[in-house]
Amino acid sequence: MRIVITGAAGFLGSHLSRYFISKGHNVIGIDNFITGNIDNISDLFKTKKFEFIDYNVVNYIHVPGKVDAVLHFASPASPIDYLKFPIPTLKVGALGTYRALGFAKAKKAKFMIASTSEVYGDPLINPQVETYWGNVNPIGPRGVYDEAKRYAEALTMAYHRYHKMPVRILRIFNTYGPNMRLEDGRAVPNFMVQALKNKSMTVYGNGEQTRSLCYVSDLVRGIYKLLQTNINTPVNIGNPHEVSILELAQTIKQLTKSKSRIIFKKLPQDDPQVRRPDITIAKSKLKWQPKVGLEEGLKNTVEYFKKAIK
Numbered sequence: 052m053r054i055v056i057t058g059a060a061g062f063l064g065s066h067l068s069r070y071f072i073s074k075g076h077n078v079i080g081i082d083n084f085i086t087g088n089i090d091n092i093s094d095l096f097k098t099k100k101f102e103f104i105d106y107n108v109v110n111y112i113h114v115p116g117k118v119d120a121v122l123h124f125a126s127p128a129s130p131i132d133y134l135k136f137p138i139p140t141l142k143v144g145a146l147g148t149y150r151a152l153g154f155a156k157a158k159k160a161k162f163m164i165a166s167t168s169e170v171y172g173d174p175l176i177n178p179q180v181e182t183y184w185g186n187v188n189p190i191g192p193r194g195v196y197d198e199a200k201r202y203a204e205a206l207t208m209a210y211h212r213y214h215k216m217p218v219r220i221l222r223i224f225n226t227y228g229p230n231m232r233l234e235d236g237r238a239v240p241n242f243m244v245q246a247l248k249n250k251s252m253t254v255y256g257n258g259e260q261t262r263s264l265c266y267v268s269d270l271v272r273g274i275y276k277l278l279q280t281n282i283n284t285p286v287n288i289g290n291p292h293e294v295s296i297l298e299l300a301q302t303i304k305q306l307t308k309s310k311s312r313i314i315f316k317k318l319p320q321d322d323p324q325v326r327r328p329d330i331t332i333a334k335s336k337l338k339w340q341p342k343v344g345l346e347e348g349l350k351n352t353v354e355y356f357k358k359a360i361k
């Protein structure tokens with residue numbers, strides 16, 4: 052297959068590009084480096100199977116030649132990035148999805164949207180099943196991401212229903228691993244950098260809020276499988292092992308043998324209290340489930356951060 056991946060220089064986009072190339076496919080990566088990093092893909096330039104376009108996909112997308120699948124992964128994805136880039140976040144989720152869908156339609160290609168557990172907002176049920184409609188504050192600081200992704204899902208379903216396009220809606224739960232930015236601002240990179248530098252580890256709120264963390268190799272494997280099915284409705288991909296954020300901080304402190312203190316800071320507005328994927332569909336229809344446990348995944352990630360902070 053010849054696949055276009057938007058956001059290819061980002062954390063997930065770079066792993067995804069590498070995975071598809073390792074399976075023998077050709078990848079055309081697109082990124083405008085708002086939050087992407089060229090170092091994440093520098094090794095890929097050595098292969099003829101990878102082409103790269105520096106471009107903002109909010110604008111008309113043109114790639115010559117046949118394309119079999121379009122994977123729209125471009126977006127800022129961390130709460131501090133939404134605060135820094137609120138309008139680009141809304142634009143890439145809304146206009147970028149519109150461009151990517153139109154492009155996929157013109158190429159008669161399959162389309163996949165990287166959606167998110169954020170469509171469930173601060174959920175009133177736990178775990179979250181795909182049929183849950185969510186509890187989102189549209190005008191809060193996270194609304195720029197949550198609502199853009201909800202709109203992206205609506206637009207994707209409209210193209211599926213009206214144009215009969217094959218689509219995949221992937222709801223990604225918290226994912227971590229190498230290639231996350233040091234200054235990304237999410238819990239895993241913050242705690243890793245703080246612990247490795249023996250600086251105070253900043254837990255927001257009382258740390259009792261939960262997340263369920265998926266190692267990136269598991270996620271990428273799930274994405275690959277999802278693309279090959281014919282499920283046009285949303286599918287949760289994530290690891291259902293739920294931990295409190297305080298537990299996560301303590302685990303990272305222990306794994307890094309850090310002397311850091313754990314300190315408590317104000318909980319950001321609309322921070323979800325719980326989050327855990329129901330992965331019944333992924334298990335039964337994709338025959339997928341995560342394999343990498345939290346400690347193992349965090350250990351691999353620590354090795355990356357050790358090198359990256361030098």
Ligand code: UDP
Pocket residue numbers: 129130225236237238239241242253254255256260262296318319322323
């Ligand atoms: N968090 C924290 N300290 C940090 C960064 C994040 O306690 O330095 C908390 C954050 O408030 C949230 C959880 O960790 O409850 C996960 O945050 P993250 O930004 O990683 O992702 P989210 O799931 O909120 O999008």
